[in-house]
Amino acid sequence: MSDKKYSIFTVQGGLGKHIAATAVAQAIKNNHSDRELVVVCAWPELWASLPFVYRVFPLGNTSYFYSEYIDGKESLIFGNEPYFTTTHINKTLPLVESWCNLYGIKYNNEQPVIRINPEQRRAIKNFYEPLLNDKPLLVIHTNGGLYTNEKPYCWSRDLPYDVALKVAQHFKKSHFVMQITRPKSPKLPECFVRNEQLSNTELVGLLELSSKRLLIDSSLQHAAAAFNLQSTVLWNATSSVIFGHKLHDNIQAKEKPRKSLPNSYLFDYQFDGNEGEYPYEEGDEKDLYNLDQIIASVEAQTNEPKKGFG
DSSP states (O other): OOSOOEEEEEEOSOHHHHHHHHHHHHHHHHHTTTSEEEEEESOGGGTTTOTTOSEEEETTOOTTHIIIIITTSOOEEEOOOGGGSHHHHTTOSOHHHHHHHHHTOOOOOOOOOOOOOHHHHHHHHHHHHHHHTTOOEEEEEOOOSOTTOOOSOOTTTSOOHHHHHHHHHHHTTTSEEEEEOOTTSOOOTTSEEEOSOOOHHHHHHGGGGEEEEEEESSHHHHHHHHTTOOOEEEESSSOHHHHOOTTSEEEEOOOOSOOOOTTOSSOSSOTTOOGGGOOOOTTGGGGSSOHHHHHHHHHHBOSSTTOOBO
16 A cells, blocks of 8 residues: 555536635645645646645546556545535535535635746736736626637626626726627627637636726636635626625626526526526516616726725
């Protein structure tokens, strides 16, 4: 039996879930400090520089993994799916806490973390800062999910175009407005649009340049939490209780007039904005949110990165 001991943490799902999982990884390491933490995941790029991670492997690229990290090693395996825990399904605990409870480890308020090295930070800064023309940067994340998603708009999580447009128009004189979106989604006029497939490092690293942030339930709201950047986050069919972060100003869409979910099993609305589950009437998109509340929330963020709400 080898003296080397490991904790093996497997993460599946999207980029946002992976960023949230960095808090779980810290909890695993804190609970089992005598073991090296090995991570196997779908999005390894943001894990490589985390100091508490010993090794990171992409899913499906794990040659000789069993003989190296499991066979005769007394390894602990952390690979269960937190989405199927009672507290997550009942929306009573944040995802990270349900995840830790699933593994029987103590949660000590660990938060998501992202580390970008100085060379990566310089590359992002050198490309984007000349574009800003000395204006503070407002990032508006209108459409999230997979880059390859063909839907122009997913009602359950995306930002309604009218809301995004009015916020952009309100701030365009005082701020450089950057829209983060998918290729097939509508572009905001007179804004700098990023709808290409960026590296994960560049995508999240943009937040470090920002002074204000209007986000949705997608990877960037998790990344903002990891950078300790308080943000305004809009929610519709997904729950800020389980997927959100307390440091953000989480704003919920208006109450849904009906809830017809004939094909739902353990969860209510699907992430991808299933059209058959749409709960609103024609024209409701125009006042899903209180626009004055959103603008006031974004205004309350200071113009200095990493300072949050004033």
